[in-house]
Amino acid sequence: MTSRSKSGAFAVLASVQFVLILGMTVLNVAMPDIQQEFGLSRAELVLLSASYGMSFSGLLLLGGRLSDLYGARRVFVVSTALFAISSAAAGLAPGFEVLLSARFVQGIGAAFAVPAAMALVGLVYSEPARHARAMAVWGGLAAFGGTAGMLLSGVVAWWDSWRWAFVVPVAISVVAVALASRMLPQAATAPRERVDILGAILVTAGITVLGYGLVEAPERGWGSPLVLATLIGGVVMLGLFVLVETRVARPLLPLSFLASPRRAVALLAVFLGAAGITTIFFMLSLYFQEVLGYSPLKASAAFVPFGLALVATGANVGRLVGRFGPRTVTLAGLVICAAGLGALSLISTTTPYVGPVLIGLVVFPVGVGMVFAGATVSATSDVPAGQAGLAGAVATTALEMGPAVGLAILVTVAAARTDSLTSAGTAGAALTSGYSFALAIGAIAFLLAAAGFAVLRGPRAAATEIPELQQEGAVHD
DSSP, X not given: OOHHHHHHHHHHHHHHHHHHHHHHHTTTTTHHHHHHHHTOOHHHHHHHHHHHHHHHHHHHHHHHHHHHHHOHHHHHHHHHHHHHXXXXXXXXXXXXXXXXXXXXXXXXXXXXXXXXXXXXXXHHSOSHHHHHHHHHHHHHHHHHHHHHHHHHHHHHHHHSOGGGGGHHHHHHHHHHHHHHHHHSOOOOOOOXXXXXXXXXXXXXXXXXXXXHHHHHHHHHOTTOHHHHHHHXXXXXXXXXXXXXXXXXXXXXXOGGGGOOHHHHHHXXXXXXXXXXXXXXXXXXXXXXXXXXXXOHHHHHHTXXXXXXXXXXXXXXXXXXXXXHOHHHHHHHHHHHHHHHHHHHTTOOTTOOIIIIIHHHXXXXXXHHHHHHHHHHHHHHTTOOTTOHHHHHHXXXXXXXXXXXXXXXXXXXXHHHHHHHHGGXXXXXXXXXXXXXXXXXXXXXXXXXXXXXXXXXXXXXXXTTSOHHHHHHOSOOO
């Protein structure tokens, strides 16, 4: 492929990755309007909010395996088409049941498309240094897509109807499918083998049930029978999945794949970065609207600096990874994320936007862009032959589990803090104190991760992570 055709192919893949992540947050600000239009209960609204993420995260490993077995381009085209059709169905949904089903199918399409797209990036840029640069940019798309979804959600909710939010995913997906056969390389397929169906069922059911329990926990309480049943059931099914993977001849997830310390700490960094972004979006959206009295449009506009900082970071992070290596970039990003959350933890009922809030909304995205870029490179480098799709699936699973687990824990922490202060002051002050406390806990988690990252990897390991990057430094496309 020529340099120009490679750039075109990467643009097609990156645009789809962007809308798949955008799809997760594209209804966030519009949820009150949807609740009013369909007359939804709190439980139905929570289920609708989680439906996309549950099917997305639950089927990623199967999507990665199918990509390796049947060809990344074929799986990419079929799954992107499925995503486009289900997005159109969501936008035209006459009622709650259709919208819920469409969102769930959207997640299925995304779960199969993401690992296939990441495998195709490896074919487009097969040279290790060029591939690392491409994956550094790719890692930043997750944060940028999520932020764009929040902004789009607020704009369409203010302008007309939440249904218009699905025009962008449909349009980009249709164009990508039309260009795929002409612009994307044909991937080699692994020898046809039996798919680990039992493993796929267990991991999909386990992640979905566990995710549902985590979503319900802050609302119902961790001691609720439903929450306890789903959490225990999810853990048991995931435990059985691990047992099955050690006994089948062709496992869905070879446990040896996770044995690399570099890959393990990189996945932890991705997990934390995703949890941090979701926590900021969730808590500050409520803080802006419920405490400061912002409209949905103004609340969305408040996140514009976050998006601009992500764009600026994404434009330069590939060079940083090329010059300093993925480990150093990830470690620095974790520390910067901690600083951003620390600034946001200073919020109060009288805190002006231009101050700690704005500082946090600019600093954190710089750090998380670095984390996603460096960690994505580390998690997907030196992948065994025939496991490119698996690598993409595992990295994206860490990305998807971060919001479910991290947000559930921090929302519970915030709620407990708020409940303890409600009787001593106004509701707004107690609510803000809960958010502040949870954000501070998040900052501490990032600092601990940075410390553990430095100790576990060690200074000598950094120089040999990706030799081609160290030799070439900043690679120019």
